[in-house]
Amino acid sequence: MDNILEIRNLGVRFKTDTGITNALNDINFDVPRGKVTAIVGESGSGKSVTANCIMRLLQPPGEIVSGSIQFNPSRAEPFDVVAIKDRDPRIYDLHGGLISMVFQEPMTALSPVHRVGNQVAEAILCHRDVSKDAAMAEAHDMLSRVGIPDIDTRINMYPFEFSGGMRQRVVIAMALVCNPEVLICDEPTTALDVTIQAEILTLIKHLQEELSNSIIFITHDIGIVAQIADYVVVMYQGRVLEIGTVRQVLKDPLHPYTKGLLAAIPGNVPKNVRLSTIATAVGDADITTPYPLKEVGDGRLVSLP
Amino acid sequence: MLHYVIKRMGTMVLTLAFISVIVFVVIQLPPGDIVTSTLERMEASGMQASDEYVQNLRARYNLDKPLYLQYLNWIFNFVQGDLGYSYIYSKPVNELVWERLGYTLLITISAVIFTWVVAVPFGIYSAVRQYSIGDYFVTVVALVGLATPNFLLALLVMFFAWEWFGISIGGLYSMEFRDQPFSIPKLFDLLSRLWIPGSVVGMGGTAVTMRILRANLLDELNKPYVVTARAKGVKPIKLIFKYPLRIAINPFISTLGLLLPTLISGEAIVSMVLNLPTTGRMLLQALLAQDMYLAGSFLMLLAILTVVGMLISDLILAWSDPRIRYE
Secondary structure, X not given: OOEEEEEEEEEEEEXXXXXXXXXXXXXXXXXXXXXXXXXXXXXXXXXXXXXXXXXXXOOXXXXXXXXXXXXXXXXXXXXXXXXXXXOOOHHHHHEOOOEEEEOOOOOOOOOOOOOHHHHHHHHHHHHOOOOHHHHHHHHHHHHHHOOOOOHHHHOOOOHHHOOHHHHHXXXXXXXXXXXXXXXXXXXXXXXXXXXXXXXXXXXXXXXHXXXXXXXXXXXXXXHXXXXXXXXXXXXXXXXXXXXXXXXXXXXXXXXXXXXXXXXXXXXXXXXOOOOOOHHHHHOOOOOOOXXXXXXXXXXXXXXXX | OHHHHHXXXXXXXXXXXXHHHHHHHHHHOOOOOHHHHHXXXXXXXXXXXXHHHHHHHHHHOOOOXXXXXXXXXXXXXXXXXXXXXXXXXXXXXXXXXXXXXXXXXXXXXXXXXXXXXXXXXXXXXXXXXXXXXXXXXXXXXXXXXXXXXXXXXXXXXXHHHHHHHOXXXXXXXXXXXXXXOXXXXXXXXXXXXXXXXXXXXXXXXXXXXXXXXXXXXXXXXXXXXXXXXXXXXXXXXXXXXXXXXXXHOHHHHHHHXXXXXXXXXHOHHHHHHHOXXXXXXXXXXXXHOOOHHHHHHHHHHHHHHHHHHHHHHHHHHHHHOHHHHOO
């Protein structure tokens, strides 16, 4: 299979005054080229930390203690993201050039004191040797592709003059303007209301088909996974529990935690029956013992004895 | 924007009118006036003043008129540029204040430049390398600087300059230039000596500025917009200057106007130690001697500087931060 990212035995820990937290333990998964891979899990399961490792954005006190992230871009030589040094110029190629990120909070992800057009154009100027005017023209073009209306005026406006959904479109434009090979979306719709959520999801899906880049989509919303993803990675407490295609994992979950996660989605329950939580749905099944992932056929992997 | 400036100018005039009343009343508050203190001095030296002489004196200084007429007379002349007559120097106030105010501004500006040139790079360093050995070192130096009274620093600098280099650093000019008319070499002499009062007066402010900048920058450094900028490939140094520093510096811009009055009143003791011709000393003398026109002029000019300083810092802030401009 052709994978753009191959993550092997990735371990991350946070050293703080209160002790050491192992945020990621022996993470293994692949990101297939040109597909949407969803990482699902509850808060604190290590989804965002994994994304930050891929982007080399992990800040102290977090540190990568083991493993490798093999990156196989088609526009550059393959390399191990974990192994390169902090001052390696490849980090700046990576940031926004080969891999970009869309963040959770559109309200705070843009600089409040710079015009949106300049912020989008800056991404181009960081990676390509073009004039400022040419960069602005490309920013204009990208902003129209993400559906910003009335761009000629809006390109010179400040983020605080935009609504949340519009700001997220700007963030997406900024992330895609250099046509990255991988787009990491870290809960891009969590802070938006439901109708805007649907619009942004459609936009991301649409642009992915157009640009055919690979997407890592981080979410805790199974509904979104069903809508957008090709593959699913289920994470819990810094471990990967289950990997498979969307169909496999959602129709036929193997791990008790995944079953619990799916059972916690509101559906048609009889009257006077309470919705189950993950805890009640998992029951007393063992989900904390870190069994290594094993093949169970059809390319599926699951952490079970 | 123009509308905003006009509105601000209007409130400025009102504020200054109000301040002028307060200044005038406060100067009149202590019992007695220039005539009684003159008489006391005459009696102390054994002279006897006739009633007629006292009456003449009062008439000459307009002290026989009702208070509101004295005020109107003063303020009417003030806005026309006539600041009145100083009793203790026996000279028009105009001849006394402008030179001193100029020197004070010069020292204040050099102190502000010193403060920013030192505080900004070290503040940034301290925030970016938080809890490093360099950060601790800078912090300790800043706290020592903060805890040292300016006049003590002035004394130390004078002492060591004399001990080690055998030079006297008191005054704004070297000995050979002190009594000469103004010329280009004299200007260079002034500039070469200005850094001493500038750094001494600016020392306390430097420490505070550095600590506040460090705290502000630490707040901004991990904001999502900084991470976004990093994630799109902006390189480290440019990243810090273009994004978090732009916002961390705002509180300083808004207090820039307030620096003027604090530095003018704060440098009085330093000026005495370093023998500098600034306003602080003269203001103190004028207040002690109840020299009402001299004291009143100083206080009014300080008020004007403050209000204008605030307007300037508000305008710079509006220019640098669109969120304020668009309100």
